[in-house]
Amino acid sequence: MAELAARGGHGSVLRFLTRRRGRIRADWSDWATYIYLFLGVAIMFAPVLWVALSSFKTPANLAEFPPTFLPYATETVTVEGYDEPLPLFEVRTEDGGTRLLAQVRRVGLRAQMIDPADPEAGRIVVQVADAEPVRRVLFTFGNYARLLSTSGSELWLFVYNSLFITVAATIITLIMNSMAAFALSKYRFRGNTVALVAILMTLMIPPTVVLVPTYLIVAQFGLVGNLWGVILPTVATPTGVFLLRQYMLTIPDELIEAARMDHASEWRIYWRVVLPLSAPALAVVAIFSILSRWNDFLLPLVVLNRREVYTLQLALASFQDENQIHYDQLLAMTTLTALPLAFAFIFLQRYIASGIASTGIK
Numbered sequence: 001m002a003e004l005a006a007r008g009g010h011g012s013v014l015r016f017l018t019r020r021r022g023r024i025r026a027d028w029s030d031w032a033t034y035i036y037l038f039l040g041v042a043i044m045f046a047p048v049l050w051v052a053l054s055s056f057k058t059p060a061n062l063a064e065f066p067p068t069f070l071p072y073a074t075e076t077v078t079v080e081g082y083d084e085p086l087p088l089f090e091v092r093t094e095d096g097g098t099r100l101l102a103q104v105r106r107v108g109l110r111a112q113m114i115d116p117a118d119p120e121a122g123r124i125v126v127q128v129a130d131a132e133p134v135r136r137v138l139f140t141f142g143n144y145a146r147l148l149s150t151s152g153s154e155l156w157l158f159v160y161n162s163l164f165i166t167v168a169a170t171i172i173t174l175i176m177n178s179m180a181a182f183a184l185s186k187y188r189f190r191g192n193t194v195a196l197v198a199i200l201m202t203l204m205i206p207p208t209v210v211l212v213p214t215y216l217i218v219a220q221f222g223l224v225g226n227l228w229g230v231i232l233p234t235v236a237t238p239t240g241v242f243l244l245r246q247y248m249l250t251i252p253d254e255l256i257e258a259a260r261m262d263h264a265s266e267w268r269i270y271w272r273v274v275l276p277l278s279a280p281a282l283a284v285v286a287i288f289s290i291l292s293r294w295n296d297f298l299l300p301l302v303v304l305n306r307r308e309v310y311t312l313q314l315a316l317a318s319f320q321d322e323n324q325i326h327y328d329q330l331l332a333m334t335t336l337t338a339l340p341l342a343f344a345f346i347f348l349q350r351y352i353a354s355g356i357a358s359t360g361i362k
Contacts, residue, residue: 048338055331056139062327073138077102077116089113089131100134101126143332150329154307155315162294162311163340165230170289172235174282180236181244182270186256196245199238207298215302229303230296230311237292240285247281248274290344294337312337 050069054062057071076085079102086102091113093099101113104123111131112123148155184196214233215224223229251274259269275282297313304310310318316337319330 051331051338052335054327055143055335056141057328057331058140058142059328062331070137071139072135073140074133074135079114079116079119081119086114086116088116088134089126090134091126091132092130101131103131143328144336147329147332147336151315157308158310158312158315161227161309162313162337165227165296165300165311166290166293166340168227169231169235169293170286172231173237173240173289174286176236177240177285178244178275178278178282179270180241181248182274184241185245185248186251186253186274196242199241202238211298211302214299218303224303225306225309227304227309230300233299234293234296237285237289239288243285244278244281247278251277287345291341294341 053069053071057068058073061068061072075088077088078085082104086104089101089103089111091099091101100116101124102116104112104114106112106128109128111126111128113126113131114123115121151158180199184192218224218229218233221229223232255273255277256269259273264272295313296311297317300311300314301317304314312333316330316333319326319333
């Protein structure tokens with residue numbers, strides 16, 4: 001399965017997406033399948049695309065109702081006698097025509113406008129209901145510039161904290177889970193099944209139930225306000241142990257017996273034989289771990305009580321205060337936060353299908 005995924009490439013993906021039930025013409029079931037898949041992709045990715053596009057909107061554009069999907073900005077024009085560029089409006093006249101006027105000021109339901117082609121003609125009072133702003137699609141990077149200017153060096157500190165927690169927790173999780181899976185899949189001992197069932201039963205315990213005991217244990221070890229206080233309590237995951245165990249069951253026992261006959265130690269068998277063969281399953285567990293650690297909010301909120309150890313998720317909450325929510329910087333920060341997850345998925349996605357499919361063979 002891994003070789004198939006590696007050998008397929010983009011050509012196999014394209015052949016799969018264009019596969020038809022009818023040999024010459026597309027069957028009705030083909031159209032139904034394409035529509036179903038398109039709707040599924042739209043439902044899953046529309047919110048992500050909305051957030052990414054909204055991060056390039058101006059604060060005024062974000063406050064509009066009804067909201068717009070694309071970032072729009074009102075066009076401006078430079079008029080002689082005015083220091084700042086004036087917004088441009090399309091105004092309906094009494095004879096049913098339209099005129100392009102620049103707005104000087106607005107008072108209530110009326111606005112004072114001027115003809116940018118003939119500013120000497122003076123100001124014209126126009127009803128706001130008769131004027132439509134002239135807008136165009138404009139991607140503004142002002143939100144990101146304000147984010148970097150206001151956060152300064154703190155932003156990179158938050159990025160470092162999140163990266164350190166994610167990388168360290170993922171590495172330890174892979175080692176701990178693979179060692180437990182190796183023991184449960186290749187060793188026969190009394191209580192093997194009971195231990196596996198006990199591990200899987202922890203999936204039914206909500207994380208909020210063990211939050212207080214976890215905090216008390218972290219406090220006893222003096223790790224409150226320390227990044228390791230977030231890393232260590234979550235390094236063993238029942239899902240990772242189960243996936244790796246199911247995959248390791250597919251590894252022939254003859255390979256391990258042959259290694260033992262060559263006088264290889266159990267640690268060497270685990271490190272040099274089992275782990276390389278379990279690469280697809282390890283990649284799946286790594287993706288799950290990265291997603292979980294990077295997006296974790298509740299445990300860091302309780303354990304990390306100093307701003308210098310905040311993660312990106314905690315920093316996102318700081319853009320909301322008792323007076324308002326800074327949506328422009330919040331959306332820009334959210335987009336930047338999602339980029340590492342996207343890159344991790346792109347580099348590891350070829351292992352997902354083969355890894356998950358192989359864990360269910362036995």
